[in-house]
Amino acid sequence: RKEVEQDPGPFNVPEGATVAFNCTYSNSASQSFFWYRQDCRKEPKLLMSVYSSGNEDGRFTAQLNRASQYISLLIRDSKLSDSATYLCVVIPYMDTGRRALTFGSGTRLQVQP
Amino acid sequence: GAGVSQSPSNKVTEKGKDVELRCDPISGHTALYWYRQRLGQGLEFLIYFQGNSAPDKSGLPSDRFSAERTGESVSTLTIQRTQQEDSAVYLCASSMTSGGPLFDTQYFGPGTRLTVL
Numbered sequence: 001r002k003e004v005e006q007d008p009g010p011f012n013v014p015e016g017a018t019v020a021f022n023c024t025y026s027n028s029a030s031q032s033f034f035w036y037r038q039d040c041r042k043e044p045k046l047l048m049s050v051y052s053s054g055n056e057d058g059r060f061t062a063q064l065n066r067a068s069q070y071i072s073l074l075i076r077d078s079k080l081s082d083s084a085t086y087l088c089v090v091i092p093y094m095d096t097g098r099r100a101l102t103f104g105s106g107t108r109l110q111v112q113p
Numbered sequence: 114g115a116g117v118s119q120s121p122s123n124k125v126t127e128k129g130k131d132v133e134l135r136c137d138p139i140s141g142h143t144a145l146y147w148y149r150q151r152l153g154q155g156l157e158f159l160i161y162f163q164g165n166s167a168p169d170k171s172g173l174p175s176d177r178f179s180a181e182r183t184g185e186s187v188s189t190l191t192i193q194r195t196q197q198e199d200s201a202v203y204l205c206a207s208s209m210t211s212g213g214p215l216f217d218t219q220y221f222g223p224g225t226r227l228t229v230l
Binding site for chain 2: 032034042043044045046049088091100101103104105106
């Protein structure tokens, strides 16, 4: 089983739709969680951190469910510019202090006019 | 301020040649990471530097890969005797520190696209 799993998609949604992605992780010691966005042939860019209490940034809502070991990303009122690959990042704390960053392979979103 | 920069942006080389990739992290960032991303794939961790500590090389795929970092500045990733399967985008990221969630945010450079013919 992969450490971080995401549905690769693509998710094809019309403009204005609400879409949600989940990401499951296998290491229960995972401490930090992020969503990154990666446009085609570009580097990943931080979209938002995911806090235990859940957090919202405009049209984007991130949630963490530690019991079930997954994080989610909800995008409301989708825009064409939201089309990208969304990468889930999970970071456990290791005794050595290193954060073993583990990226999911990404979920591709295509918003259509 | 300036972000993470990488050079070259593109590198085409012949199988068997050595290549050197460079990363300039954000000033003040003590942690630096190298990743590899093959076409259509997720990011694969290669190596991690934190301050003056010994680097974590656990992600390097073979002994043909090595990396160095001078203090808390520039890092170079060297691939010796390149193979076609080394073709990928090599991404560098830096973060302020590796302690506490607030400082884990990684900022990526634009990557070096390596093509091995």
